[in-house]
Amino acid sequence: MNTGSTRAGRALRPGFSVTVVLIAVLIWLGSPTWAGAAPAALDLQPGQALYATQCALCHGPSGQGDGPSAAGFATKPSNLADGRLMNGLPDDFLANVIRHGGSVEGLSPGMPAFGEYLSDAQIRQVILHVRSLALPPFRAAAVVPIVTAPRAPTQPIFFSHLIHAGKYRMDCQYCHADARRSEYAGLPSVERCLGCHKIIGALDNPEIAKIQEYAGRGQPIPWVRIFKLPEFTYFTHKAHVRFGLACQTCHGPIERMRMVGAETGPSLADDLKKLVGFKPPPRPLTMGWCVACHRQQNAAHSARAPLDCVTCHH
Ligand code: HEC
Numbered sequence: 001m002n003t004g005s006t007r008a009g010r011a012l013r014p015g016f017s018v019t020v021v022l023i024a025v026l027i028w029l030g031s032p033t034w035a036g037a038a039p040a041a042l043d044l045q046p047g048q049a050l051y052a053t054q055c056a057l058c059h060g061p062s063g064q065g066d067g068p069s070a071a072g073f074a075t076k077p078s079n080l081a082d083g084r085l086m087n088g089l090p091d092d093f094l095a096n097v098i099r100h101g102g103s104v105e106g107l108s109p110g111m112p113a114f115g116e117y118l119s120d121a122q123i124r125q126v127i128l129h130v131r132s133l134a135l136p137p138f139r140a141a142a143v144v145p146i147v148t149a150p151r152a153p154t155q156p157i158f159f160s161h162l163i164h165a166g167k168y169r170m171d172c173q174y175c176h177a178d179a180r181r182s183e184y185a186g187l188p189s190v191e192r193c194l195g196c197h198k199i200i201g202a203l204d205n206p207e208i209a210k211i212q213e214y215a216g217r218g219q220p221i222p223w224v225r226i227f228k229l230p231e232f233t234y235f236t237h238k239a240h241v242r243f244g245l246a247c248q249t250c251h252g253p254i255e256r257m258r259m260v261g262a263e264t265g266p267s268l269a270d271d272l273k274k275l276v277g278f279k280p281p282p283r284p285l286t287m288g289w290c291v292a293c294h295r296q297q298n299a300a301h302s303a304r305a306p307l308d309c310v311t312c313h314h
């Protein structure tokens, strides 16, 4: 019972040891872990050291994209401290870019691949440090994960909605400008892309250089269609968008997709399930999907969505 304290009392003056303990407790209480904020300073140290040796040269000591080598790049090293742009991008995205280089996400190859030099654990440590640089501060709870859409086709240019509509929050209708006023939503013209990309990425990003090549040949970019109804049906964006339905209701969380894709139209598997008595939810762009929403919107929001055959089938 008395052993430990008696021995300590003999070795040190009691007053001194109490002071030491009190100071230690005060330091601990004041540390960010206790406050429930970011990771403890100790956890950040390995990442900070790796950052200083591997990244600061280009991204700058405080992440602002102003390192000593930055001036040499046509596409400047990203400002990793700009929380408004960086905080919404999940760790997966950062890790992918750090491991495989910028090209893996369609970004400039000026961002080198570190997979051969940094272990997965070290990449996690560097990300922890990068997150600590952000202003406004990074909050893990506010991050939305990337969505890997099914059946995404390879497009002629690696255009990422995650970057344009996610990171930079460009409005959907800035590019799909016909959605409010016509049958089609429309895809942006080469000229619209060039409005930004005559400058952004034009010199050192091969994906962006392709835009210039199509423009030079006077060709539209041959995007592969994803959402397509059979010819014998009639659909119009205008009525749906003006009614206030979000694009995502029908197309999914596009702003979180690197590549757009979807399972659409009738499927044999679903037909077989129905034969044996299951009721799979209707797949997007099937007649069941259109009609189920029309019934629901008419009942719940006094919409006047058509249920008669001829409106959807001319
Ligand atoms: C040789 C210069 C260079 C070095 C070294 C470098 N980067 Fe980069 N990095 C770049 C450039 C240039 C870009 C911009 C790519 C773009 O926007 O197309 C970039 C982009 C990024 C991005 C993408 C951010 C965004 O805009 O979405 C991340 C994340 C990143 N770097 C992290 C790191 C980390 C972590 C290190 C150290 C392990 C590092 N970089 C080292 C040049 C560099």
Ligand code: HEC
Pocket: 155, 159, 161, 164, 165, 170, 171, 172, 173, 174, 175, 176, 187, 188, 223, 224, 225, 226, 227, 228, 247, 248, 251, 254, 255, 259, 260
């Ligand atoms: C900077 C321009 C731009 C912005 C902003 C943008 N898109 Fe796109 N969108 C494109 C391009 C280019 C394609 C064709 C390539 C592809 O499928 O990724 C496309 C394709 C699509 C498709 C698939 C079309 C098809 O073939 O069926 C949908 C759906 C879509 N976008 C919806 C959206 C939504 C929803 C938003 C907002 C969250 C949005 N887009 C923001 C340019 C843009």
Ligand code: HEC
Pocket: 075, 105, 106, 107, 108, 157, 158, 159, 160, 161, 163, 164, 168, 170, 188, 189, 192, 193, 194, 195, 196, 197, 200, 201, 205, 207, 208, 211
């Ligand atoms: C309003 C300005 C704007 C418009 C319009 C725009 N972009 Fe971008 N785009 C950007 C910015 C900003 C970046 C990020 C550049 C970087 O960090 O390297 C980017 C990045 C890219 C990239 C590299 C990253 C990725 O998405 O894979 C490609 C490729 C690209 N854009 C293609 C296009 C195409 C094709 C169009 C037209 C359909 C288009 N952009 C329209 C601003 C724009």
Ligand code: HEC
Pocket: 172, 173, 176, 179, 183, 184, 185, 186, 187, 227, 228, 229, 230, 235, 237, 240, 241, 245, 246, 247, 248, 249, 250, 251, 285
């Ligand atoms: C009620 C469901 C619904 C809503 C809401 C909706 N779409 Fe669509 N979208 C579709 C369908 C169905 C198709 C296929 C149309 C066809 O093949 O005729 C489509 C096709 C597209 C296409 C490719 C062909 C085209 O029309 O140019 C794009 C791009 C697109 N949508 C973008 C958008 C955007 C952006 C919004 C929001 C402003 C939006 N959609 C809202 C159902 C919807």
Ligand code: HEC
Pocket: 229, 233, 234, 235, 236, 239, 240, 243, 245, 249, 250, 285, 286, 289, 290, 291, 293, 294, 297, 302, 303, 304, 305, 306, 311, 312
């Ligand atoms: C998420 C719900 C939803 C889905 C899915 C949907 N619609 Fe609609 N649709 C509506 C609503 C709501 C209206 C009525 C708008 C109003 O009352 O002004 C409407 C109206 C229409 C109209 C009338 C247009 C007009 O000019 O008056 C047509 C045609 C139509 N939809 C076709 C379709 C087809 C074809 C599909 C499937 C490919 C489809 N819709 C899928 C909600 C939906």
Ligand code: HEC
Pocket: 229, 230, 233, 265, 266, 285, 286, 287, 288, 290, 291, 294, 306, 307, 308, 309, 310, 312, 313
């Ligand atoms: C709200 C729009 C809408 C209404 C109302 C509608 N359809 Fe359809 N219908 C579609 C769409 C979209 C497709 C194509 C997708 C599919 O095959 O599921 C389709 C497909 C079909 C097909 C082809 C199915 C196949 O297996 O190829 C037939 C036949 C059909 N509809 C008959 C009708 C009849 C009869 C009515 C009236 C009782 C009707 N539709 C009402 C939207 C509609």
